[in-house]
Amino acid sequence: MTAAKSTRIEPQDIGRVAETQSAETVNAYLSLGWIIVGTSSNHYSEHGYSFAYHLGWPRSLGEPKLPPDPMQSFLGGLKGTESPGEKAPWDD
Numbered sequence: 001m002t003a004a005k006s007t008r009i010e011p012q013d014i015g016r017v018a019e020t021q022s023a024e025t026v027n028a029y030l031s032l033g034w035i036i037v038g039t040s041s042n043h044y045s046e047h048g049y050s051f052a053y054h055l056g057w058p059r060s061l062g063e064p065k066l067p068p069d070p071m072q073s074f075l076g077g078l079k080g081t082e083s084p085g086e087k088a089p090w091d092d
Helices: 023-032 070-078
Strands: 014-020 035-043 049-058
Touching: 014 023, 023 035, 023 049
Parallel strands: none
Antiparallel strands: 014 049, 035 049
16 A cells, blocks of 8 residues: 655635535545545434535646536436426426
8 A cells, every 4th residue: 555645735725615425426526636625524313423525626637527416317317208298397
């Protein structure tokens, strides 16, 4: 295993921020060049909590690259299944 390279990132070096609770989604962002700038957790009941990853896109990488949105892929697969002239639920 190689040692991770550490570079100090200042807030002004971040061009865009994102947040997710999904490990799969955070890995998709990381593969595009985003960095984890923080994490948070929320204990909202005796047995319930949530965990979030906060990501930043370094300005030095130019325009932000976004991973595909799995929900858009799902909804895109549903388009065209409605009857002609019928409005799809997501068109509201």
